[in-house]
Amino acid sequence: MKATEARLTAALDRPPADIRLYLLHGPDESTAMAFAARLARALGEGAERIDLDGATLRSDPARLADEAAAISLFGEARHIRITTAGEESLEAVEGLLAAPAAGNPAVMIAPTVKATGKLVKAGIESDRVLAFACYPPDARNAAALVAELARGEGLRLIPAAAQRIARAADGDRAIMAREVEKLALYLDAAPDRPQEADEAALEAIGAELVDGEMGDVVLAATGGDVGPLLEALRGTGPDVSPIPILRALARRLTMLAELKQAMEGGEPAEQAMKRRGVFWKEQAATAAAVRRWTLPDLQAALMAARRTEREVMGAGPAGRVVADAFLLRLARRAKR
Incomplete structure (x- = not known):
């Protein structure tokens, strides 16, 4: 049923x-x-x-x-x-x-x-x-979902805090639930002793991945830049979940594949990137990545990214090591 x-x-x-x-x-x-x-x-x-x-x-x-x-x-x-x-x-x-x-x-x-x-x-x-x-929540629904998860743990989240967790989790329900659980433990909250949670509490548990750091990881991995990738991974911190990074990577690989297909079909690179909303600061790196990858390799990398996400979910505390190793392999492959 x-x-x-x-x-x-x-x-x-x-x-x-x-x-x-x-x-x-x-x-x-x-x-x-x-x-x-x-x-x-x-x-x-x-x-x-x-x-x-x-x-x-x-x-x-x-x-x-x-x-x-x-x-x-x-x-x-x-x-x-x-x-x-x-x-x-x-x-x-x-x-x-x-x-x-x-x-x-x-x-x-x-x-x-x-x-x-x-x-x-x-x-x-x-x-x-x-x-x-099961469908990924959109931005508005994700914040509502975080608030619902928080109520189940005895937390009253201010809207800004719910939105911040939703952004950090990149629509991943498991990460949302984990951050809410961490916050409840930190505040000693429970359904029978509710607590209010604000952004100061989130700062205390580190429940956010800076967009710039995540973007640096993804750009370096797809661009074959091993040194910058290692630096970017160190910048994310040891407690950051790799799932948002892998999902951002999957979106970029999908975009690169679409650009590769369009450009092989005769569409100028600048026009193809503009039509897909590539941020102007990333256009040079994106064009270089498109030239570096073949379409079959991009499709294979996308499948590998999704497979790695499943492996990370099943690896528990070792998930970060699994993800970092995959990102390094990907960067070395792109470099070759």
Whole structure:
């Protein structure tokens, strides 16, 4: 069935026995991962998690139903997380829904499937599935989302503080939630003892990534400037989340690919950059980057950036190291 966010979060926090699958589709993979984490928290620290992906289900469709019906060796709670799922997972989902028993809930993250596709349709038509579309919030909705997350932690955020967290998170719900949690801990806030949070409190916990620093990282990585990249990474500080940087990088790689395609089609570089709103101070670096990259390499780099974002989310405290290593590899590739 199609779920509202309220219905989804209520089910994730207290999983009902009749829901076998939480189908999280749509392009905002970060939000989907945050929802998946809620299910894990609800089942407790000792819960066992089985990790599958779309490729595994394509080669072995029966695996999902088998894992859903399996009993943990030591009797702990158990759940299944499927990442990078696509339409190739349809047969596995159909098997799960048709199985006579399935005691372990599954959450499926399917960022590339369309809302009109067969996988989503199967989920909506079944009363054993909660299907929810995850889309990145726009600037206004992001600030409202931060305020909502803050209320759940016992914080009364002033509007400027909510907007600042939303900008720093670059629309990433997981980062918003983490910054709100940090702020609540700092102020000792809770639903039964609410506290007001202003920009001074945000300064104290460092909940912002300066746009200039993030831009320097992205420009250096795509321009093949290893030295400036290392300097820019040092400037961001050790506690800054790499997710906004990787997302900014993905946007730049997408723009470079569009410019490359336009210029190979005969459009003058200056006209192509003006039409896409390239900031005048970045036009020289952008033109140089377009000349440096081939279109297939840009497409491959974009896929790698998105894959690295998923790896960072799963790496915990080591995520920053994973991201920095990828950015350095990218810069060295661009330099060659």
